[in-house]
Amino acid sequence: MSEKEYEKYYVPAESPWPFMGAVALFLMAVGAGNFVIESTRDKEGYGAYILGAGFLVLIVMLVGWFRNQIHESMSGMYSAQLGRSYRQGMSWFIFSEVMFFGAFFGALFYARFISVPWLGGASNNDMTGEVLWPAFEAIWPLVVTPGGTTTEAMPWTGLPLINTVLLLTSSVTCHYAHVALEQNNRGKLKLMLGLTVLLGAIFMVMQVEEYIHAYTEMNLTLQSGVYGNTFFLLTGFHGFHVTLGAIILFIMLLRIFKGHFTPDNHFAFMAASWYWHFVDVVWVILFAVVYIF
Amino acid sequence: MTAATDTTHTNDHHDDEHHEHHIPPGIKRWLYTTNHKDIGTLYLWFAFIMFLTGGAMAMVIRAELFQPGLQIIEPNFFNQMTTVHGLIMVFGAVMPAFTGLANWLIPMMIGAPDMALPRMNNWSFWILPFAFLILLSSLFMEGGGPAFGWTFYAPLSTTYSSDGTALFVFAVHIMGASSIMGAINVIVTIFNMRAPGMTWMKMPLFVWTWLITAFLLIAVMPVLAGAVTMVLTDKFFGTSFFDAAGGGDPVMFQHIFWFFGHPEVYIMILPAFGIISAIVPTFARKRLFGYASMVYATASIALLSFIVWAHHMFTTGMPVAAELFFMFATMLISVPTGVKIFNWVATMWRGSMTFEVPMLFAIAFIVLFTIGGLSGLMLAIVPVDFQYHDTYFVVAHFHYVLVTGAIFSIMAAVYYWLPKWTGKMFHIGLAKWHFWCSLVSVNVLFFPMHFVGLAGMPRRIPDYALQFADFNKWISIGGFAFGLSQFIFLALLIKACKKQGEPVSSQVWEGAEGLEWEIPSPAPYHSFETPPVIK
Numbered sequence: 001m002s003e004k005e006y007e008k009y010y011v012p013a014e015s016p017w018p019f020m021g022a023v024a025l026f027l028m029a030v031g032a033g034n035f036v037i038e039s040t041r042d043k044e045g046y047g048a049y050i051l052g053a054g055f056l057v058l059i060v061m062l063v064g065w066f067r068n069q070i071h072e073s074m075s076g077m078y079s080a081q082l083g084r085s086y087r088q089g090m091s092w093f094i095f096s097e098v099m100f101f102g103a104f105f106g107a108l109f110y111a112r113f114i115s116v117p118w119l120g121g122a123s124n125n126d127m128t129g130e131v132l133w134p135a136f137e138a139i140w141p142l143v144v145t146p147g148g149t150t151t152e153a154m155p156w157t158g159l160p161l162i163n164t165v166l167l168l169t170s171s172v173t174c175h176y177a178h179v180a181l182e183q184n185n186r187g188k189l190k191l192m193l194g195l196t197v198l199l200g201a202i203f204m205v206m207q208v209e210e211y212i213h214a215y216t217e218m219n220l221t222l223q224s225g226v227y228g229n230t231f232f233l234l235t236g237f238h239g240f241h242v243t244l245g246a247i248i249l250f251i252m253l254l255r256i257f258k259g260h261f262t263p264d265n266h267f268a269f270m271a272a273s274w275y276w277h278f279v280d281v282v283w284v285i286l287f288a289v290v291y292i293f
Numbered sequence: 294m295t296a297a298t299d300t301t302h303t304n305d306h307h308d309d310e311h312h313e314h315h316i317p318p319g320i321k322r323w324l325y326t327t328n329h330k331d332i333g334t335l336y337l338w339f340a341f342i343m344f345l346t347g348g349a350m351a352m353v354i355r356a357e358l359f360q361p362g363l364q365i366i367e368p369n370f371f372n373q374m375t376t377v378h379g380l381i382m383v384f385g386a387v388m389p390a391f392t393g394l395a396n397w398l399i400p401m402m403i404g405a406p407d408m409a410l411p412r413m414n415n416w417s418f419w420i421l422p423f424a425f426l427i428l429l430s431s432l433f434m435e436g437g438g439p440a441f442g443w444t445f446y447a448p449l450s451t452t453y454s455s456d457g458t459a460l461f462v463f464a465v466h467i468m469g470a471s472s473i474m475g476a477i478n479v480i481v482t483i484f485n486m487r488a489p490g491m492t493w494m495k496m497p498l499f500v501w502t503w504l505i506t507a508f509l510l511i512a513v514m515p516v517l518a519g520a521v522t523m524v525l526t527d528k529f530f531g532t533s534f535f536d537a538a539g540g541g542d543p544v545m546f547q548h549i550f551w552f553f554g555h556p557e558v559y560i561m562i563l564p565a566f567g568i569i570s571a572i573v574p575t576f577a578r579k580r581l582f583g584y585a586s587m588v589y590a591t592a593s594i595a596l597l598s599f600i601v602w603a604h605h606m607f608t609t610g611m612p613v614a615a616e617l618f619f620m621f622a623t624m625l626i627s628v629p630t631g632v633k634i635f636n637w638v639a640t641m642w643r644g645s646m647t648f649e650v651p652m653l654f655a656i657a658f659i660v661l662f663t664i665g666g667l668s669g670l671m672l673a674i675v676p677v678d679f680q681y682h683d684t685y686f687v688v689a690h691f692h693y694v695l696v697t698g699a700i701f702s703i704m705a706a707v708y709y710w711l712p713k714w715t716g717k718m719f720h721i722g723l724a725k726w727h728f729w730c731s732l733v734s735v736n737v738l739f740f741p742m743h744f745v746g747l748a749g750m751p752r753r754i755p756d757y758a759l760q761f762a763d764f765n766k767w768i769s770i771g772g773f774a775f776g777l778s779q780f781i782f783l784a785l786l787i788k789a790c791k792k793q794g795e796p797v798s799s800q801v802w803e804g805a806e807g808l809e810w811e812i813p814s815p816a817p818y819h820s821f822e823t824p825p826v827i828k
Contacts, residue, residue, distance in 0.1 A: 008822075008823075009405075009406050009407075009486070011327065011406055011407045011411055011819070012327050012411055012412055013327065014317055014321065014322070014325035014326055014327060015325055015327060015412050015415070016324075016325050017412065018325075018412050018413065018414075018415035018416035018419060019324045019325060019415065019416075019419050021416045021419075021420075022416060022419035022420045022423055023423070025420055025423065025467045025470065026420075026423035026424075026426070026427070026467070028463075028467075029423075029424070029427055029460070029463035029464060029466065029467050030427060030460070030463075032459075032463050033427070033459040033460035033462070033463045033464075034459070034460075036459040036525065036529050037456045037459050037529075040529040040530065041456060065412070081485060081486075084485050085409040085410060085481050085485050085486075086410075088409075088480070088481045088484055088485060089409070089410055089413075089477050089478075089481050092476075092477045092480055092481070092511055093473075093477060095511055095512075096473050096477075096511045096512075096514070096515045097515070099511070099512055099513070099514075099515040099516055100515035100516070100518055100519055102515070102516065102519075103515065103516045103518070103519025103520065103523075103549060103552075104519055106516075106519075106548075106549060106552070107519075107523065107534055107545060107549065110542070110545045110548060110549075111534075111540060111541060111542070111545070114542070114545075115537070115540060115541055115542035115544075115545055116540050118542070119537060119540065119542075123612050124610070124612055132537070142540045145533070145538065145539045145540050146537060146538050146539070146540060147533075147538030147539055149539065222526070222530055222531060222532055223530075223531035223532070225533055225539040225540045225541075226532075226533055226534065226539055226540035226541045227540065228532075229526070229532040229533060229534055229539070229541070233522075233523075233526065233532070
């Protein structure tokens, strides 16, 4: 830290990584689009390969970009002001994720409190109930759709409850890992962070278990009407974020074993832990509104 | 890796000459750049190319509508043209143009060395050309490209769309990622990079309006991502979010879409307010009237934009209570907007006015945007909207706010700041030709749409009843003339990029105030290495 009133803000020189990132997203979008078409319409094509190639480029890009950043950070090129930029940037990114989940929670509430009751004749929709699907009963969870698809509701006890406990515990261990890092207690840090990643991994295994159970024994699938839709999209996107968060925390663990991070310079770790806490909060809301109520 | 070593050198040994580090020659400069001005230039040129592309599609639409009856193209292709025209103009022209201006101007206006996150800035830009490559190439796919309107209402985009919809969905995903990253960059730059003394209420209004716009972007682009994801799963994976047989509702799509869509409308106009608030005081040679009220009005508009979305859906059969709520909430927006119009007029009141080209566009903006605002007020009235919904009146309304509003403000901004960017005055003769041709033709193009709309001509249909023939002929002539007028602009821009013209002073315009006018023209590659102190 210099004594100057204003430190120089580090403006990086030209970098190939962002452009490579754009190429990666291009390949992934083209690949994913074609893969979706080919896999659902029984067509031949290269979608899966393009998607895979894009994913590889993305990984190469992330490794290269982060190596640059780690190098810059560890050689002391970053100022406190730049640290603030990163922290604010990460907070706003998490806010955007909140809004993404908000869209699906919104769909859940709309289905539950508006579209399903209206299909049953509520509000100004008497004739909808009478004419369109007279036998339809507006209940939630929607186990029988107006079109006649039947399913079962996922109970909140058992597996989902255990998963809630697992994830909340992992949030606590993640917090203690952060505390240990700030106290420079590396042994406790490794233990707590290791536990966090392990709990996250167990959560994911359990989630897969739950999906298999839903598909094979409960006839609860992605096609089971709006209850199944919101169930799978919310838990699915959440699970995807847990996976991503666990991978990031695992990389943090590897970096800690390499001796990275100090009690006052550990933005990457902090961002990863914020992300993890965010994922946990989403789960708590999800557990309440998808499973319990 | 070379980039990293380069930087280390620069930083360790040349602390004071950092700003002189070499600009790499050739294409690599543009692919790998982390400079806010380079990225701003890329955004602006990209936006202009997309403006001409989307404009070409509008020409196809107007050619088909020149006479009643099906003349030139198939109805399905007509639908693709209206859809892709809308998507390109919204996401490819207006939004990137504003982002380009933000990149160029915000660091200069707040006394920062660059944007806060320069590499992410580059990523935000380069995603866009790829996203639009995907969108445009989907036009050539089997079954055609997106043909469901830029609003992609279900079930048009689910049950009745071509399989190319999957590519549309992923293109929207990555352009959304680009917008979110760009917006994060703007917010962090403004929060964290202001020069000492640049307090919140000293910030130029362009910076204020962009700060609020960026917040709107981060709040609603993820919701758009959610909407396209549900369209994807409904179309390809058997979900029924928007299908009543499965307990969903096609109207739910409209709620989710317009929760994004209405703030999106303000994303496309708030930066314009900032531009006009910069230009009018310069050429009226007076301080902006009511600076603080402008800030609060902008914030109010942004907040209100989250509770008015269903005014796009008055004819979907919502309960009366909802219709009334959204009607009054919508009308409420005219209060802060009126404050802005009043302030601009009051700024000009008894000013020593001159009418340079940026001012011409700014005044045209104020008059024509107000027309668009007033027709919006008409559309906000529920029983009246029952008549106007999905007619050309709506087309007239949003083209007045987006073309003579957003796009005129972008042109005003380009004329205002171009001499600062290039160091040379643009060709004033061409600029005046561009302004007057655009002004006349744009009104021939859009004004009669009010009449045919009130008389009941529906939008998005390639044919129309015979009584609309004369008006449509004139609308098309206005359209072609407006399209051709933009080539004057293109010629002017090419001359400007070749650095032709008279050199200008650092202040450029006599009445101009602000940090960007204190650095030399052309602005050096890095503007403020050490932050200036603002008194």
